[in-house]
Amino acid sequence: MEDGREETIVVTGASSGIGREIAIQLAEPGRILWLLGRDEQRLEDVAAKVRSKGAVAEKVKIDLADLKAVDVFLENTFPSGSDVDWVYLGAAITAFGEVQDMTGEDWDKLYRTNLLSPVQMARHFYVNMIERKRGNIILISSLAAYAGYPTATAYATMKAGLLGLYRSLCYEGKGHGVSIFHASLGYVGTGIYKSAIYRKTSYEKTMKSIDRLGFRILPASEAASKIISNVKRGKSEFAIPGYAAAMKWVAPRMPFVITAVHRRIMKIYRQLA
Numbered sequence: 001m002e003d004g005r006e007e008t009i010v011v012t013g014a015s016s017g018i019g020r021e022i023a024i025q026l027a028e029p030g031r032i033l034w035l036l037g038r039d040e041q042r043l044e045d046v047a048a049k050v051r052s053k054g055a056v057a058e059k060v061k062i063d064l065a066d067l068k069a070v071d072v073f074l075e076n077t078f079p080s081g082s083d084v085d086w087v088y089l090g091a092a093i094t095a096f097g098e099v100q101d102m103t104g105e106d107w108d109k110l111y112r113t114n115l116l117s118p119v120q121m122a123r124h125f126y127v128n129m130i131e132r133k134r135g136n137i138i139l140i141s142s143l144a145a146y147a148g149y150p151t152a153t154a155y156a157t158m159k160a161g162l163l164g165l166y167r168s169l170c171y172e173g174k175g176h177g178v179s180i181f182h183a184s185l186g187y188v189g190t191g192i193y194k195s196a197i198y199r200k201t202s203y204e205k206t207m208k209s210i211d212r213l214g215f216r217i218l219p220a221s222e223a224a225s226k227i228i229s230n231v232k233r234g235k236s237e238f239a240i241p242g243y244a245a246a247m248k249w250v251a252p253r254m255p256f257v258i259t260a261v262h263r264r265i266m267k268i269y270r271q272l273a
Protein backbone atom coordinates (compact mmCIF):
# COMPACT_ATOMS: atom_id res chain seq x y z
CA MET A 1 0.00 0.00 0.00
CA GLU A 2 1.41 3.38 -1.06
CA ASP A 3 0.29 6.58 0.76
CA GLY A 4 -2.67 4.63 2.16
CA ARG A 5 -4.00 3.81 -1.32
CA GLU A 6 -4.22 0.43 -3.03
CA GLU A 7 -1.41 -0.40 -5.44
CA THR A 8 -2.31 -1.77 -8.85
CA ILE A 9 0.04 -4.26 -10.50
CA VAL A 10 -0.36 -5.78 -13.98
CA VAL A 11 1.52 -8.99 -14.82
CA THR A 12 1.52 -10.50 -18.32
CA GLY A 13 2.54 -14.14 -18.53
CA ALA A 14 1.07 -14.60 -15.05
CA SER A 15 -0.17 -18.13 -15.74
CA SER A 16 3.28 -19.74 -15.79
CA GLY A 17 6.95 -19.60 -14.87
CA ILE A 18 8.51 -16.27 -13.93
CA GLY A 19 5.32 -14.17 -14.31
CA ARG A 20 3.43 -16.59 -12.07
CA GLU A 21 6.11 -16.34 -9.40
CA ILE A 22 6.27 -12.55 -9.65
CA ALA A 23 2.50 -12.33 -9.13
CA ILE A 24 2.52 -14.66 -6.12
CA GLN A 25 5.56 -13.01 -4.53
CA LEU A 26 4.08 -9.51 -4.94
CA ALA A 27 0.72 -10.49 -3.44
CA GLU A 28 -0.08 -8.79 -0.14
CA PRO A 29 -3.00 -6.88 1.38
CA GLY A 30 -3.52 -3.48 -0.27
CA ARG A 31 -2.52 -4.70 -3.71
CA ILE A 32 -4.65 -5.47 -6.77
CA LEU A 33 -2.97 -7.86 -9.19
CA TRP A 34 -4.16 -8.09 -12.78
CA LEU A 35 -3.10 -11.51 -14.06
CA LEU A 36 -2.94 -11.90 -17.84
CA GLY A 37 -2.47 -15.20 -19.68
CA ARG A 38 -4.21 -17.70 -21.94
CA ASP A 39 -4.60 -20.80 -19.80
CA GLU A 40 -7.66 -20.27 -17.62
CA GLN A 41 -6.98 -23.14 -15.23
CA ARG A 42 -3.40 -22.06 -14.51
CA LEU A 43 -4.53 -18.44 -14.16
CA GLU A 44 -7.14 -19.50 -11.61
CA ASP A 45 -4.50 -21.41 -9.67
CA VAL A 46 -2.30 -18.28 -9.48
CA ALA A 47 -5.31 -16.08 -8.62
CA ALA A 48 -6.17 -18.40 -5.71
CA LYS A 49 -2.61 -18.14 -4.37
CA VAL A 50 -2.64 -14.36 -4.76
CA ARG A 51 -5.96 -14.11 -2.87
CA SER A 52 -4.73 -16.43 -0.13
CA LYS A 53 -2.00 -13.85 0.56
CA GLY A 54 -4.58 -11.11 1.05
CA ALA A 55 -4.35 -9.35 -2.33
CA VAL A 56 -7.12 -8.84 -4.88
CA ALA A 57 -6.68 -10.93 -8.05
CA GLU A 58 -8.25 -10.04 -11.41
CA LYS A 59 -7.82 -12.79 -14.00
CA VAL A 60 -7.76 -11.91 -17.69
CA LYS A 61 -7.75 -14.71 -20.25
CA ILE A 62 -6.38 -13.04 -23.35
CA ASP A 63 -4.24 -13.79 -26.40
CA LEU A 64 -1.71 -10.97 -26.38
CA ALA A 65 -0.71 -11.75 -29.95
CA ASP A 66 -4.18 -10.54 -30.99
CA LEU A 67 -3.26 -6.87 -30.89
CA LYS A 68 -6.73 -5.58 -31.85
CA ALA A 69 -8.41 -7.49 -29.02
CA VAL A 70 -5.76 -6.26 -26.61
CA ASP A 71 -6.38 -2.66 -27.72
CA VAL A 72 -10.08 -3.04 -26.86
CA PHE A 73 -9.20 -4.63 -23.51
CA LEU A 74 -6.74 -1.85 -22.62
CA GLU A 75 -9.08 0.98 -23.64
CA ASN A 76 -12.00 -0.52 -21.68
CA THR A 77 -10.15 -1.69 -18.58
CA PHE A 78 -7.41 0.91 -18.21
CA PRO A 79 -8.75 4.08 -19.88
CA SER A 80 -6.95 7.38 -19.67
CA GLY A 81 -6.51 8.40 -16.03
CA SER A 82 -6.28 4.81 -14.71
CA ASP A 83 -3.89 4.48 -11.83
CA VAL A 84 -1.49 1.60 -12.44
CA ASP A 85 1.69 1.46 -10.37
CA TRP A 86 3.63 -1.50 -11.71
CA VAL A 87 3.48 -3.34 -15.04
CA TYR A 88 5.54 -6.52 -15.39
CA LEU A 89 5.66 -7.58 -19.04
CA GLY A 90 6.67 -11.24 -18.96
CA ALA A 91 4.57 -12.98 -21.62
CA ALA A 92 6.67 -14.52 -24.39
CA ILE A 93 7.25 -17.66 -26.40
CA THR A 94 10.42 -19.03 -27.95
CA ALA A 95 11.46 -21.00 -31.01
CA PHE A 96 14.46 -23.23 -31.75
CA GLY A 97 15.92 -24.14 -35.13
CA GLU A 98 18.11 -22.59 -37.82
CA VAL A 99 16.66 -19.61 -39.67
CA GLN A 100 16.20 -21.48 -42.98
CA ASP A 101 14.01 -24.00 -41.14
CA MET A 102 11.72 -21.42 -39.51
CA THR A 103 8.57 -20.26 -41.32
CA GLY A 104 7.36 -16.71 -41.84
CA GLU A 105 4.47 -17.62 -39.56
CA ASP A 106 6.91 -18.56 -36.78
CA TRP A 107 8.61 -15.17 -37.08
CA ASP A 108 5.25 -13.41 -37.14
CA LYS A 109 4.12 -15.21 -33.97
CA LEU A 110 7.28 -14.24 -32.11
CA TYR A 111 7.11 -10.70 -33.50
CA ARG A 112 3.55 -10.18 -32.24
CA THR A 113 3.93 -11.99 -28.90
CA ASN A 114 7.45 -10.98 -27.87
CA LEU A 115 7.85 -7.53 -29.38
CA LEU A 116 4.67 -5.85 -30.67
CA SER A 117 2.65 -6.92 -27.62
CA PRO A 118 5.06 -5.61 -24.96
CA VAL A 119 5.46 -2.43 -27.02
CA GLN A 120 1.67 -2.06 -27.17
CA MET A 121 1.27 -2.66 -23.42
CA ALA A 122 4.23 -0.43 -22.50
CA ARG A 123 2.94 2.42 -24.69
CA HIS A 124 -0.56 2.23 -23.25
CA PHE A 125 0.50 2.20 -19.61
CA TYR A 126 3.30 4.71 -20.18
CA VAL A 127 0.85 7.29 -21.52
CA ASN A 128 -1.43 6.74 -18.50
CA MET A 129 1.52 6.91 -16.12
CA ILE A 130 2.93 10.17 -17.42
CA GLU A 131 -0.48 11.80 -16.85
CA ARG A 132 -0.22 10.82 -13.18
CA LYS A 133 3.54 11.41 -13.07
CA ARG A 134 4.28 8.03 -11.56
CA GLY A 135 4.57 4.38 -12.52
CA ASN A 136 6.98 1.58 -13.35
CA ILE A 137 7.19 -0.69 -16.37
CA ILE A 138 9.39 -3.78 -16.21
CA LEU A 139 10.37 -5.46 -19.48
CA ILE A 140 11.28 -9.10 -18.85
CA SER A 141 13.99 -9.76 -21.38
CA SER A 142 16.92 -12.04 -21.99
CA LEU A 143 20.68 -12.16 -22.17
CA ALA A 144 19.99 -12.87 -25.86
CA ALA A 145 19.11 -9.15 -26.21
CA TYR A 146 22.82 -8.35 -25.72
CA ALA A 147 24.51 -11.50 -26.98
CA GLY A 148 22.18 -12.93 -29.65
CA TYR A 149 21.36 -16.64 -29.60
CA PRO A 150 22.12 -18.78 -32.66
CA THR A 151 19.34 -21.39 -33.17
CA ALA A 152 16.94 -19.02 -31.36
CA THR A 153 17.45 -16.11 -33.77
CA ALA A 154 13.86 -14.85 -33.90
CA TYR A 155 13.70 -14.84 -30.09
CA ALA A 156 17.02 -12.95 -29.80
CA THR A 157 15.85 -10.45 -32.44
CA MET A 158 12.67 -9.59 -30.53
CA LYS A 159 14.49 -9.31 -27.19
CA ALA A 160 17.03 -6.94 -28.80
CA GLY A 161 13.99 -4.88 -29.84
CA LEU A 162 12.93 -4.68 -26.19
CA LEU A 163 16.39 -3.47 -25.27
CA GLY A 164 16.00 -0.66 -27.83
CA LEU A 165 12.64 0.23 -26.29
CA TYR A 166 14.14 0.29 -22.80
CA ARG A 167 17.26 2.29 -23.71
CA SER A 168 15.16 5.04 -25.30
CA LEU A 169 11.98 5.16 -23.24
CA CYS A 170 13.77 5.11 -19.91
CA TYR A 171 15.21 8.57 -20.64
CA GLU A 172 11.90 9.99 -21.84
CA GLY A 173 10.22 8.56 -18.72
CA LYS A 174 12.69 10.17 -16.29
CA GLY A 175 11.25 13.62 -17.00
CA HIS A 176 7.73 12.37 -16.25
CA GLY A 177 8.31 10.39 -13.06
CA VAL A 178 7.96 7.06 -14.86
CA SER A 179 10.63 4.35 -14.52
CA ILE A 180 11.35 1.70 -17.15
CA PHE A 181 13.31 -1.46 -16.30
CA HIS A 182 15.02 -4.08 -18.49
CA ALA A 183 15.52 -7.40 -16.69
CA SER A 184 17.68 -9.85 -18.66
CA LEU A 185 17.64 -13.47 -17.69
CA GLY A 186 19.90 -16.39 -18.41
CA TYR A 187 18.39 -19.88 -18.35
CA VAL A 188 15.38 -20.31 -16.05
CA GLY A 189 13.55 -23.60 -15.45
CA THR A 190 10.06 -22.84 -16.81
CA GLY A 191 7.52 -24.15 -19.31
CA ILE A 192 8.89 -21.92 -22.10
CA TYR A 193 11.03 -24.78 -23.45
CA LYS A 194 8.24 -27.37 -23.46
CA SER A 195 5.86 -25.00 -25.30
CA ALA A 196 8.48 -23.68 -27.76
CA ILE A 197 8.27 -23.98 -31.55
CA TYR A 198 10.85 -26.54 -32.78
CA ARG A 199 12.01 -26.76 -36.42
CA LYS A 200 14.35 -29.65 -37.33
CA THR A 201 15.22 -29.98 -33.66
CA SER A 202 13.25 -31.00 -30.58
CA TYR A 203 12.60 -30.26 -26.93
CA GLU A 204 14.81 -33.19 -25.88
CA LYS A 205 17.73 -32.11 -28.10
CA THR A 206 17.44 -28.50 -26.94
CA MET A 207 17.42 -29.44 -23.26
CA LYS A 208 20.40 -31.73 -23.85
CA SER A 209 22.25 -28.90 -25.58
CA ILE A 210 21.50 -26.45 -22.72
CA ASP A 211 22.68 -29.09 -20.27
CA ARG A 212 25.95 -29.54 -22.20
CA LEU A 213 26.57 -25.79 -22.25
CA GLY A 214 26.75 -26.04 -18.47
CA PHE A 215 25.11 -22.77 -17.48
CA ARG A 216 23.17 -22.72 -14.24
CA ILE A 217 19.41 -23.03 -14.67
CA LEU A 218 17.74 -20.71 -12.19
CA PRO A 219 14.46 -21.80 -10.54
CA ALA A 220 11.57 -19.51 -11.57
CA SER A 221 10.96 -18.48 -7.94
CA GLU A 222 14.58 -17.28 -7.60
CA ALA A 223 14.44 -15.42 -10.92
CA ALA A 224 11.25 -13.67 -9.77
CA SER A 225 12.62 -12.69 -6.36
CA LYS A 226 15.81 -11.33 -7.95
CA ILE A 227 13.80 -9.30 -10.48
CA ILE A 228 11.59 -7.88 -7.71
CA SER A 229 14.55 -7.01 -5.46
CA ASN A 230 16.52 -5.32 -8.28
CA VAL A 231 13.45 -3.30 -9.26
CA LYS A 232 12.82 -2.36 -5.62
CA ARG A 233 16.41 -1.09 -5.37
CA GLY A 234 15.78 1.05 -8.46
CA LYS A 235 18.29 -0.87 -10.63
CA SER A 236 16.85 -0.24 -14.06
CA GLU A 237 19.04 -2.45 -16.28
CA PHE A 238 20.28 -5.74 -14.90
CA ALA A 239 20.98 -9.36 -15.77
CA ILE A 240 20.59 -12.49 -13.63
CA PRO A 241 22.10 -14.86 -12.57
CA GLY A 242 25.82 -14.00 -12.21
CA TYR A 243 27.00 -15.53 -15.50
CA ALA A 244 24.32 -13.53 -17.38
CA ALA A 245 25.48 -10.32 -15.68
CA ALA A 246 29.08 -11.16 -16.63
CA MET A 247 28.15 -11.92 -20.25
CA LYS A 248 26.05 -8.75 -20.52
CA TRP A 249 29.16 -6.80 -19.48
CA VAL A 250 31.47 -8.80 -21.73
CA ALA A 251 29.30 -8.76 -24.89
CA PRO A 252 30.17 -5.23 -26.10
CA ARG A 253 33.70 -5.21 -24.62
CA MET A 254 35.10 -8.66 -25.43
CA PRO A 255 32.95 -10.03 -28.23
CA PHE A 256 35.36 -12.96 -28.77
CA VAL A 257 34.06 -14.50 -25.51
CA ILE A 258 30.52 -14.46 -26.91
CA THR A 259 31.83 -15.83 -30.22
CA ALA A 260 33.30 -18.80 -28.33
CA VAL A 261 29.96 -19.50 -26.61
CA HIS A 262 28.07 -19.22 -29.91
CA ARG A 263 30.51 -21.54 -31.68
CA ARG A 264 29.88 -24.05 -28.93
CA ILE A 265 26.10 -23.68 -29.25
CA MET A 266 26.36 -24.39 -33.01
CA LYS A 267 28.77 -27.29 -32.51
CA ILE A 268 26.46 -28.99 -30.01
CA TYR A 269 23.41 -28.25 -32.21
CA ARG A 270 25.05 -29.95 -35.23
CA GLN A 271 26.29 -32.90 -33.15
CA LEU A 272 22.73 -33.52 -31.94
CA ALA A 273 21.11 -33.00 -35.39
Ligand SMILES: NC(=O)c1ccc[n+]([C@@H]2O[C@H](COP(=O)([O-])OP(=O)(O)OC[C@H]3O[C@@H](n4cnc5c(N)ncnc54)[C@H](OP(=O)(O)O)[C@@H]3O)[C@@H](O)[C@H]2O)c1
Pocket: 012, 013, 014, 015, 016, 017, 018, 019, 036, 037, 038, 039, 040, 042, 062, 063, 064, 065, 066, 089, 090, 091, 092, 093, 113, 140, 141, 142, 143, 184, 185, 186, 187, 188, 189, 190, 191, 192, 193, 195, 220
Ligand atom coordinates in the same frame (compact mmCIF):
# COMPACT_ATOMS: atom_id res chain seq x y z
N1 LIG B 1 12.90 -19.47 -19.07
C1 LIG B 1 14.03 -18.93 -19.52
O1 LIG B 1 15.08 -19.60 -19.63
C2 LIG B 1 14.07 -17.46 -19.88
C3 LIG B 1 15.32 -16.91 -20.21
C4 LIG B 1 15.39 -15.56 -20.56
C5 LIG B 1 14.24 -14.80 -20.57
N2 LIG B 1 13.03 -15.36 -20.25
C6 LIG B 1 11.83 -14.52 -20.34
O2 LIG B 1 11.05 -14.61 -19.15
C7 LIG B 1 9.69 -14.32 -19.48
C8 LIG B 1 8.78 -15.36 -18.85
O3 LIG B 1 9.01 -16.62 -19.50
P1 LIG B 1 8.97 -18.00 -18.73
O4 LIG B 1 10.30 -18.60 -18.88
O5 LIG B 1 8.38 -17.83 -17.39
O6 LIG B 1 8.01 -18.83 -19.69
P2 LIG B 1 6.63 -19.60 -19.48
O7 LIG B 1 6.64 -20.36 -18.22
O8 LIG B 1 6.38 -20.34 -20.75
O9 LIG B 1 5.59 -18.40 -19.35
C9 LIG B 1 5.26 -17.63 -20.47
C10 LIG B 1 3.98 -16.89 -20.18
O10 LIG B 1 3.66 -16.10 -21.32
C11 LIG B 1 2.28 -16.28 -21.63
N3 LIG B 1 2.03 -16.14 -23.06
C12 LIG B 1 2.75 -16.61 -24.10
N4 LIG B 1 2.15 -16.29 -25.25
C13 LIG B 1 1.04 -15.58 -24.93
C14 LIG B 1 0.00 -14.97 -25.70
N5 LIG B 1 -0.03 -15.03 -27.03
N6 LIG B 1 -1.00 -14.34 -25.03
C15 LIG B 1 -0.99 -14.29 -23.68
N7 LIG B 1 -0.05 -14.85 -22.90
C16 LIG B 1 0.96 -15.49 -23.53
C17 LIG B 1 1.99 -17.72 -21.19
O11 LIG B 1 0.60 -17.84 -21.01
P3 LIG B 1 -0.18 -19.26 -21.22
O12 LIG B 1 0.73 -20.32 -20.66
O13 LIG B 1 -1.42 -19.05 -20.42
O14 LIG B 1 -0.41 -19.40 -22.66
C18 LIG B 1 2.79 -17.80 -19.90
O15 LIG B 1 2.05 -17.27 -18.84
C19 LIG B 1 9.63 -14.26 -21.00
O16 LIG B 1 9.63 -12.93 -21.42
C20 LIG B 1 10.89 -14.95 -21.44
O17 LIG B 1 11.33 -14.52 -22.70
C21 LIG B 1 12.92 -16.67 -19.91
